[in-house]
Amino acid sequence: MKIQTLISNQAAIIRPLQSQTPSRNWSLSETKELLSSVWVQGFGLFDDETLIGICILRVIEDEVEILELAIDHIHRQKGFAQKLWNHIQGAHAKATFFLEVAEHNNPAIKFYEKIGFTQIHRRDNYYGAGKHALVYTIRPDRK
Numbered sequence: 001m002k003i004q005t006l007i008s009n010q011a012a013i014i015r016p017l018q019s020q021t022p023s024r025n026w027s028l029s030e031t032k033e034l035l036s037s038v039w040v041q042g043f044g045l046f047d048d049e050t051l052i053g054i055c056i057l058r059v060i061e062d063e064v065e066i067l068e069l070a071i072d073h074i075h076r077q078k079g080f081a082q083k084l085w086n087h088i089q090g091a092h093a094k095a096t097f098f099l100e101v102a103e104h105n106n107p108a109i110k111f112y113e114k115i116g117f118t119q120i121h122r123r124d125n126y127y128g129a130g131k132h133a134l135v136y137t138i139r140p141d142r143k
């Protein structure tokens with residue numbers, strides 16, 4: 001296993017993983033554009049040359065938003081998201097992280113709570129009628 005920075009010309013291999021997240025579908029050009037932004041960083045978890053996990057961040061100084069996190073469905077519940085998180089928090093040790101997650105996304109909520117995120121807000125109907133978002137954060141004094 002290795003973790004590498006993702007760059008915009010890897011958009012085609014990233015999209016199958018993006019499609020496993022609850023967020024909207026990104027087109028190839030949108031994914032390329034996203035990863036070209038100076039504010040965006042992508043990390044990929046590779047098993048040999050196969051991409052099995054992604055985490056895409058928006059980084060503005062010491063505020064980091066997790067835009068996308070996904071582990072390929074056949075590789076879940078084996079500690080790979082934890083491995084990716086360990087790497088990312090090492091790379092942003094002083095950052096406050098934020099994310100939003102659908103209220104019904106139990107695996108993701110369990111994961112974020114396990115790694116120390118706490119809920120700070122709820123956005124009613126954020127994803128559509130009756131589909132609420134929860135906002136979570138974790139601060140630099142987390143250790």
Ligand SMILES: CC(C)(COP(=O)(O)OP(=O)(O)OC[C@H]1O[C@@H](n2cnc3c(N)ncnc32)[C@H](O)[C@@H]1OP(=O)(O)O)[C@@H](O)C(=O)NCCC(=O)NCCS
Nearest residue numbers: 021069070071076077078079080081082107108110111114
């Ligand atoms: C959320 C997600 C990234 C977790 O990835 P993962 O590699 O399966 O997670 P890990 O194996 O590292 O799990 C670490 C901890 O998270 C929790 N967890 C992960 N999946 C869980 C599940 N399905 N049910 C309950 N708890 C779960 C557990 O506490 C687990 O620790 P444990 O194994 O000691 O019990 C994965 O389920 C996924 O890709 N989901 C689809 C995309 C998505 O919803 N992304 C989040 C958008 S905000």
